[in-house]
Amino acid sequence: MDAVLYPVNDFGPVMKGLAIGGLGIFHVFTAHFAIGGGMLLCYFQWLAMTGRSKSARAFLDGYFRYLVLISFVTGALTGVAMWFTSIQVSPVTIGLMIDEFHWLWAVEWTFFCLEVVAGYAAFKYGPQLTDRARLALLVLYSFAAWMSLFWINGILSFQLTPGAWLESRSLWDAFFNPTFLPSLFYRTVAALVVAALVAMVLINLAPTFTREEREELVHRAAWLMAPMALMPVLGVWFIAAMPPDSREWIMGGSIAMTIMLNIAIGASALVGGYALFGLIRKQLYINGATATVLCILAFAATAGGEFVREGVRKPYTLRELLYSNAVRPEQVAALREHGLTEIDPYPLRDEDKLPKLNGRPHPHLLTGALVFRQQCSVCHTTAGVNALPGLTRGWDAEMERQNFAKLQQLKPFMPPFAGTPAELESLVQFVEWWEKGRPDTWPDAAADPTEYADRLARIRRWLDEAGPHPALVRAARSDAKGGR
Amino acid sequence: MDAPFPFGLPLPTAFYLTVYVVTLVLHVVFMNYVLAGTAALAAAYLRPGNRGTGESTAILKEWMPFMLSGAITAGVAPLLFLQILYKREYYTANLLLFNRWMAILPVLIFGFYALYLLKSRWLTRRTGCIAAAVAVVPILSVAFTGYSWTENHLLSVRSPAFWGEFYGTRAQVYHDPQLLPRLLVWAVGSVPTLVLVLAWQHWYRGTGRPASLARVAGTGLVLVTAATAWYYLATDDTTRQAFVSPLAAPYFAAACLGLLVQSVGWGWVSLSPALDGRKLLVPSLGLVLTVGGMTVCREAVRIAALGPERFESLFPGHAEAFGKGGLFVFLGFFAVNAALIVLVFWLVRHHSVTKPGPSHNPHGTPET
Numbered sequence: 001m002d003a004v005l006y007p008v009n010d011f012g013p014v015m016k017g018l019a020i021g022g023l024g025i026f027h028v029f030t031a032h033f034a035i036g037g038g039m040l041l042c043y044f045q046w047l048a049m050t051g052r053s054k055s056a057r058a059f060l061d062g063y064f065r066y067l068v069l070i071s072f073v074t075g076a077l078t079g080v081a082m083w084f085t086s087i088q089v090s091p092v093t094i095g096l097m098i099d100e101f102h103w104l105w106a107v108e109w110t111f112f113c114l115e116v117v118a119g120y121a122a123f124k125y126g127p128q129l130t131d132r133a134r135l136a137l138l139v140l141y142s143f144a145a146w147m148s149l150f151w152i153n154g155i156l157s158f159q160l161t162p163g164a165w166l167e168s169r170s171l172w173d174a175f176f177n178p179t180f181l182p183s184l185f186y187r188t189v190a191a192l193v194v195a196a197l198v199a200m201v202l203i204n205l206a207p208t209f210t211r212e213e214r215e216e217l218v219h220r221a222a223w224l225m226a227p228m229a230l231m232p233v234l235g236v237w238f239i240a241a242m243p244p245d246s247r248e249w250i251m252g253g254s255i256a257m258t259i260m261l262n263i264a265i266g267a268s269a270l271v272g273g274y275a276l277f278g279l280i281r282k283q284l285y286i287n288g289a290t291a292t293v294l295c296i297l298a299f300a301a302t303a304g305g306e307f308v309r310e311g312v313r314k315p316y317t318l319r320e321l322l323y324s325n326a327v328r329p330e331q332v333a334a335l336r337e338h339g340l341t342e343i344d345p346y347p348l349r350d351e352d353k354l355p356k357l358n359g360r361p362h363p364h365l366l367t368g369a370l371v372f373r374q375q376c377s378v379c380h381t382t383a384g385v386n387a388l389p390g391l392t393r394g395w396d397a398e399m400e401r402q403n404f405a406k407l408q409q410l411k412p413f414m415p416p417f418a419g420t421p422a423e424l425e426s427l428v429q430f431v432e433w434w435e436k437g438r439p440d441t442w443p444d445a446a447a448d449p450t451e452y453a454d455r456l457a458r459i460r461r462w463l464d465e466a467g468p469h470p471a472l473v474r475a476a477r478s479d480a481k482g483g484r
Numbered sequence: 485m486d487a488p489f490p491f492g493l494p495l496p497t498a499f500y501l502t503v504y505v506v507t508l509v510l511h512v513v514f515m516n517y518v519l520a521g522t523a524a525l526a527a528a529y530l531r532p533g534n535r536g537t538g539e540s541t542a543i544l545k546e547w548m549p550f551m552l553s554g555a556i557t558a559g560v561a562p563l564l565f566l567q568i569l570y571k572r573e574y575y576t577a578n579l580l581l582f583n584r585w586m587a588i589l590p591v592l593i594f595g596f597y598a599l600y601l602l603k604s605r606w607l608t609r610r611t612g613c614i615a616a617a618v619a620v621v622p623i624l625s626v627a628f629t630g631y632s633w634t635e636n637h638l639l640s641v642r643s644p645a646f647w648g649e650f651y652g653t654r655a656q657v658y659h660d661p662q663l664l665p666r667l668l669v670w671a672v673g674s675v676p677t678l679v680l681v682l683a684w685q686h687w688y689r690g691t692g693r694p695a696s697l698a699r700v701a702g703t704g705l706v707l708v709t710a711a712t713a714w715y716y717l718a719t720d721d722t723t724r725q726a727f728v729s730p731l732a733a734p735y736f737a738a739a740c741l742g743l744l745v746q747s748v749g750w751g752w753v754s755l756s757p758a759l760d761g762r763k764l765l766v767p768s769l770g771l772v773l774t775v776g777g778m779t780v781c782r783e784a785v786r787i788a789a790l791g792p793e794r795f796e797s798l799f800p801g802h803a804e805a806f807g808k809g810g811l812f813v814f815l816g817f818f819a820v821n822a823a824l825i826v827l828v829f830w831l832v833r834h835h836s837v838t839k840p841g842p843s844h845n846p847h848g849t850p851e852t
């Protein structure tokens with residue numbers, strides 16, 4: 001088996017997905033604000049220079065541009081941070097993506113450079129420039145910022161819906177994949193909303209505006225939220241373009257996913273409803289407190305949305321290409337003959353904490369710990385979030401054997417087990433040991449060789465019954481090929 | 485690998501290595517400005533009685549946030565190609581250093597905001613101690629970042645067996661006898677780059693004293709020569725030979741020549757009472773030779789450290805990535821966006837209601 005194994009870090013009680021999700025929320029919120037903020041500045045610049053709004057200029061020269069500056073710098077650094085975190089969580093995933101998309105990332109980088117230069121120039125020299133030049137800089141900045149969204153969006157949406165690429169292997173099929181457009185539009189609307197809400201907070205905070213000026217500016221900013229009316233359509237479009245099994249997770253198949261989706265929808269609906277209602281009635285005034293609450297709701301919506309985006313890809317990180325635990329689907333069958341634990345160059349860190357058998361660290365527990373590290377630890381912990389010993393509490397060892405062997409049938413968002421029967425048995429021993437409070441001594445699972453051989457044979461049969469394929473595959477493909 | 489870089493390598497490898505080196509040079513220039521510049525800022529605030537009021541300090545303070553953005557942005561491009569060239573090595577080092585490695589990001593954000601604080605009016609109303617405390621934050625965060633990159637780099641070229649051992653120890657800090665000398669070369673090497681860029685900024689504004697700038701640049705050049713000598717002595721034979729291997733020898737020669745050209749150039753610059761753009765071109769040429777040459781040598785050292793077998797085992801991966809599309813789209817957008825960046829500069833220069841910047845007029849446009 002030619003496999004490159006990477007060292008696996010222990011995130012303690014935190015699920016790895018949560019680490020990237022947590023950072024992702026922060027990054028997406030600031031990056032969206034940087035994009036929407038640029039667009040809002042363009043709009044206000046236009047209002048000011050065409051004489052449509054007197055107070056727009058004061059706003060332009062005020063704090064908002066500092067915020068945009070801060071957020072595009074923070075957006076850039078947290079973007080690099082996202083990259084680094086992705087490496088920590090799944091180097092194999094990011095490696096494959098780099099191979100496939102590096103030139104598109106390089107394209108994004110050229111826009112990123114333009115964004116930095118235009119953003120700084122607009123910030124630093126904007127007030128000294130002619131109106132048209134200032135507008136031009138703001139448009140260049142916003143355009144570049146939005147284009148970097150455009151490029152990264154294609155790469156990220158590919159992870160969930162590789163679409164026609166699976167057959168054609170064409171870069172453009174990968175990029176313009178089924179969820180490319182709905183998520184691009186959705187994110188654009190989200191960027192506008194975030195910017196409008198933050199602007200409203202600032203307008204209310206600025207001491208120099210009169211009540212009338214505030215009302216006018218708030219009303220202007222609220223127009224950027226009008227596209228929220230499209231959100232339900234975009235949401236439905238996105239969900240329709242999703243793989244059917246992922247759709248099931250968020251429609252009740254996975255409680256956590258469904259809750260998060262509902263938070264995202266509920267929070268967006270509140271924000272959108274409030275703004276649209278006000279706009280239609282033409283007497284919208286959003287004071288500082290309300291604007292802050294709406295901002296928090298928008299943050300919650302972002303959080304829910306990102307959580308769902310990270311979560312619905314399960315059991316894959318790259319749909320049909322790579323499981324979350326870095327196993328490639330086509331390798332599962334071979335891995336059931338020769339597992340990975342024997343070729344893992346990285347020792348077990350807690351080896352000395354294992355009970356001894358014949359004076360050496362217990363071999364089954366050692367193997368089991370390695371199997372857990374390689375195959376389960378990306379989504380499970382031993383004693384924290386989604387802890388495996390907690391999930392199997394009350395199961396006997398035989399139930400664990402059968403359920404681990406048929407992992408993909410137990411929950412379709414888990415990948416099939418990718419190891420030998422002996423490795424699976426070791427994993428069961430390891431989980432049992434944890435469930436029993438990690439006693440100092442542990443019996444030898446293979447003490448009775450015939451019984452042990454029988455046990456492995458049973459596991460082999462269950463593995464074969466479940467097969468090496470994931471429980472759910474793309475509907476279209478299983479129709480075409482009569483299922484797998 | 486018996487021909488000068490990048491010849492004698494398979495096309496995909498040569499290609500990615502070349503774009504990697506070129507983009508890394510860009511990163512190095514910004515990074516040098518930030519590294520030496522934040523150190524200079526800290527020094528200016530730490531000197532008793534000085535509140536960062538000098539002309540050069542003013543320029544540094546003004547430009548440092550942008551330059552830090554530049555260093556980060558310019559770092560992204562080589563980071564991309566690095567992952568194609570040395571995927572396993574880079575990722576493994578990242579994973580082994582784990583939290584230690586990830587720390588550079590919050591640390592950089594921290595440094596960033598300290599730079600803004602340094603420019604703020606709020607700070608001018610504080611005591612000198614507070615100002616000095618704020619002024620040391622950027623250099624600390626930037627130095628930590630540079631240290632981490634060197635540490636990560638050195639760990640990335642160790643053997644898989646060593647990685648396994650290192651993982652077992654749970655350590656998140658890697659030490660290597662080469663680390664300090666290598667870091668020192670980077671640190672003092674950043675001085676001549678900073679002074680040169682700063683000299684161009686002075687020239688643009690019509691300020692700056694050539695003799696004192698040349699003195700600092702000269703000191704930097706002497707120090708970098710000394711640091712390189714120490715590095716040479718402290719390192720192993722594989723590394724020493726890499727510099728004079730057929731792959732790198734011409735580049736090593738170019739780097740040395742560059743040092744000479746810089747020295748002569750600065751001597752010439754220092755003779756004039758005001759900065760002369762044409763004269764400044766000479767040390768600029770020397771700097772390009774030195775930084776470009778050393779960046780290739782740095783690569784030769786890595787290739788030597790990996791050894792031919794391990795390096796050649798990477799070739800198929802490069803060829804695979806080379807087969808993916810998008811290069812021409814990149815080139816197209818690169819050209820368009822480069823033009824748009826020029827447009828930004830043009831807009832700022834020619835569409836001001838009040839002219840920004842130069843008090844003297846190097847470009848001959850009428851003064852307002």
Ligand code: HEM
Pocket residue numbers: 080508511515518519552555556557558559560562563564566626627629630631633634635636637666670782
């Ligand atoms: C501003 C703070 C930074 C400083 C002072 C800095 C400094 C350095 C130094 C000293 C090296 C050379 C390491 C060696 O060869 O020993 C280096 C390499 C590099 N830096 Fe930076 N860096 C900074 C930020 C960044 C950021 C944010 C990125 C990525 C976005 C980046 C990307 C790179 C890359 C890709 C290399 C090449 C690494 C290799 O080939 O192993 N740098 N940097």
